[in-house]
């Protein structure tokens with residue numbers, strides 16, 4: 301199944317073992333998928349390559365067990381090497397998310413193939429200019445943020461002087477309207493933010509802690525999906 305053609309970034313979970321309060325990454329992924337999340341990204345800044353391969357395999361197994369291998373995309377953050385190794389071992393990995401200090405997206409595209417999903421974080425500085433001038437042909441979506449500062453990724457939106465740029469709703473709406481490709485917004489996003497975010501025109505939201513640190517991840521994920529759907533349903 302070519303997941304690139306049917307990419308759905310409306311409800312996007314980013315998760316790693318450092319985010320789950322000691323709970324199983326695969327179990328929380330299962331909760332999120334059953335709740336209706338459409339995209340999963342394995343992201344860990346502490347796991348070894350072997351651990352990341354294992355986590356990716358467990359995530360792919362969880363998606364398969366839920367019967368969603370053709371619907372829910374599985375991406376890995378940063379690590380082209382991990383994806384190539386996992387694929388070599390027969391794991392279905394659909395793509396990669398890379399930022400501005402990671403492996404260049406065109407290199408990822410070359411090695412992962414035309415069917416892979418390649419997501420890119422836009423530059424914090426000159427965000428609008430970047431989005432409008434970069435060659436988006438090899439890219440499937442832009443990850444933009446943060447809505448507010450977040451302990452999950454304290455450097456998100458940080459400038460060289462240490463100050464952090466957060467994105468106002470009107471900034472986000474402008475980014476969504478000028479971007480030639482879909483935009484997913486994350487960083488400090490909580491349930492109550494979704495009605496306003498849905499009005500900005502972004503294609504989806506991404507979260508870590510709103511699900512992975514929740515007392516009941518399944519319930520938190522369900523509330524997020526329901527809230528997004530209720531606020532993006534078209535009134536035809």
Ligand SMILES: Cc1ncc(COP(=O)(O)OP(=O)(O)O)c(N)n1
Pocket residue numbers: 312314341343377378397398399400401402419420421442443444453484486506
């Ligand atoms: C969906 C999504 N958007 C943005 C990011 C951030 O990527 P990056 O800027 O490379 O930072 P790290 O996640 O690598 O710390 C993301 N991971 N996912």
Ligand SMILES: Cc1ncsc1CCOP(=O)(O)O
Pocket residue numbers: 314343445446450451452453456486487488489506507508509510
């Ligand atoms: C991975 C990532 N990229 C930008 S912010 C962020 C983390 C968002 O985490 P949280 O949803 O817990 O604020």
Ligand SMILES: [Mg+2]
Pocket residue numbers: 377378397398399400402
């Ligand atoms: Mg990165």
